[in-house]
Structure formats: structure tokens, C-alpha cells
Amino acid sequence: MNFKSAAFYLTMCVFTVTGQNLEDAKLLHADLLKDYKPSVRPVLNQSESLNVNVTFYITSFNSFNQVDETISITMGTTLTWKDPSLIWDPASYGNITLTTFDSINIWTPLIFLLNSAENLKTIGSDAKLPCTVFYTGIVTHPPGGIISAKCPTDVSKFPFDTQTCTLIIIPWGMSSSQVTLTSVYSGAQLGFYTPHADWTLLERKTSTGLTDGNHSAFYLNMKFQRQSLYFNILIIIPTLLFALLNPLVFVLPVDSGERVSLAMTILLSYVIFLTLVSGSIPATSNPMCGLLLIMIVIISISGLIVIGAIYSAKYYYLHADEHMGFLPKFFAKRFLLRTRKIVPNVDGPELVITGKDASRALDTIFFFSTYAAIIICVICYFIYVSF
Secondary structure, eight states: OOHHHHHHHHHHHHHHOHHHHHHHHHHHHHHTTTOOOTTTOSSTTTTEEEEEEEEEEEEEEEEETTTTTTTEEEEEEEEEEEGGGGGGOOGGGGGGGGGEEEESOOOOOOOOOOOBBSOBBBBBTOOOEEEEEEEEEEEEOOOEEEEEEOOOOOOOTTTTOOOEEEEEETTTOOOOOEEEEEEEESBBBBBBBBBBSSSEEEEEEEEEEETTSSOOOEEEEEEEOOOOHHHHIIIHHHHHHHHHGGGGGSOOOOGOOOOHHHHHHHHHHHHHHHHHHGGGOOBBBBBBBHHHHHHHHHHHHHHHHHHHHHHHHHHHHHHHHHOHHHHHHHIIIIIIIIOOOOOBBBBBBBBOHHHHHHHHHHHHHHHHHHHHHHHHHHHHHHHHHOO
């Protein structure tokens, strides 16, 4: 007999002696489940708490609804504990060191999302997930699925906002004296994570503690940051362009006859723009979006510009002998005298202030004051969202 034949027969003998065949697996399941009670907590001393190790996996971030204050993610967990009733000697069962059981045939902890936005149900109840059991009695159970949780939102810094959400998972119906949850890692695992196009995951801390109802709880603290490029191009840049374009109405000569119509056109254009982009701004008032407040301020300034344009045009065609209000005269003397646009009367020391002089003075005031108001509002907004 040559060397290859001898090696072949030796391998066949080894597999014949130590092979893990179907009959061994059936016998193992029958022996383990013979007197097993899935409703009994697998602890030798029933006065002690069963420790369940939890590993949390985030696979994808599905959606975040700021109005309903809900977050939807696809997740998975690995629950690990020791069941003394599921210990066997591998040598007695063809060297089988691990096997799988249906989760309904052995005891498994029923974990619930406490702050669920849907019906309160067991995590993983929508899928039939098997449990892996090792010969040492260690059991691993992988429940998971798509969960939707309540998440208080703060859109005051939209679209430069970050949102913090906390998921609370507890073994509902079992107090901490019966089941204790322990986090294996300090953060959720991202081995299967698919990044979201609009949100960036910044934090994923995990911890455990007790709830007010004396339940052991597993906490997942997540922090997401919004990708703001789309909203910068769609909302912020056009808003700044409208704001900076509007005061230029006072540079347009009154003689052109288009000043008021241009101011009204810009105002109506901004109103239409605000209507179109309102669907992209979170519709919530607690707290209200800061960008929406800035847009309201800018549209109010635009309305004041229309009033200023009409008010300035009113005095442009007045003659010197016509009645003129105190304020136009005052501003004309203060501003136009310095620029030497008011010509002294040759017959006396009195200054002759015409309607055109008053109109130019008002244009100067409206131009710089509206620009100053707009710039201050914009600077305050960007300072606010930076902190």
C-alpha cells in the first residue's frame, strides 16, 4: 500500500470515529430538551439575577422626522448568557461543541424598545431567529430589525443642527433582580453600517442602568449631524442674495419711475421663494427654526423698503414752498449740508431745502439702515449656529 492510500484510509477512520453526524445532533437536542422548561429562568439559584451581555449593531440610519420627532434605524443585537441546563459533554455526542435551537424552545430574554414610536413589541419578533448554544452552556441570541423611536428634536440651528437620540431597551416584565443587562462594548458596533446621505453619525455610546420601574436598561446615545450643503445652496444663498439686492432700490433714481415697482417685485419674489422652500424647513415651533426667523425678519425689512421707497418718492416732487414735515427737513440739514448738496439762499442766511434734497437724505438713511439691519441679522444667525 502506498503513502497516499494509507493517508486516505487513516482520514476516513478519523472521520468515522469523530464525525458529527445527524443522529448525534438529534440525540443531543432530545436529551437537552427532555426536561427543559422555556418559561423557567435559567439560573441555578432563582434568587440571583441572570446577567445578559448585550452587543448592539447599527446597520443603517433610515429616516429622521423632525415634526413627529421620530427616528428609524435598522439594528441588530447579540444577547449572550449562560444556561446551566444546556451543558453537555462533546465526547458523548460525536464531539459536537455547538448547536442551534429555535428561540421558542429555550428561554430567551424578551427585550423591548421602551421609547418606541410604534406598538410595543419584542425586538426581533418579526423574524424567526435561531439561538446558538455552546457545550459550555453559553447561549447567543441575535434579535434585531427596523425600530422607530421617539427622539426630541432641536431644529433651532437648522440646517447646521445636530440631533441627539437615546434608545432605551429593557427586558419588559422582568425586574433587575431577575435579569441584568450588561453592555459588552462602550459603543454600538458599525461593522455592518451603511452611511446615510443626509446625516453623519458622530456618537454611538452605550451604557446600562436602572429605570424608575426598577428594570435593568440598556441605553444607546446617538448624535447625528445634518449635511447642510443642499440647504445652503437651496435656501441660505438665495436668501442672502435677496437680502443684499433689496436695499439697492434706493440707489435707483426716482426719475426712472421703476423704484417702487422694483421694490414690490423683489418683495413678491421673496414671498414666492419662501413659499417654495417652506417644505424643506422643519415645521415646528418648539423651538422654532432660527433660519425661518431670519427669513421673516428679511421679508419684514423688504416690506419696510417698499414703504421707504414710496415715502422718499413722495417728497421728491415737492417744491420748496410746499409743506414739508419736520423729519425730512431735519435729515436734509444734517446729511445734505455735510455733503454740500444744500445751496444757501443768496438773499439771506436761510437754507432752501427742496423736496429732492429731502428725498436724497431719506434714501441715504434707508439705504444704510436697511443694509446695517440685514448684516446684523445675518451675523447674529451665523454666530448663533456656530455655538
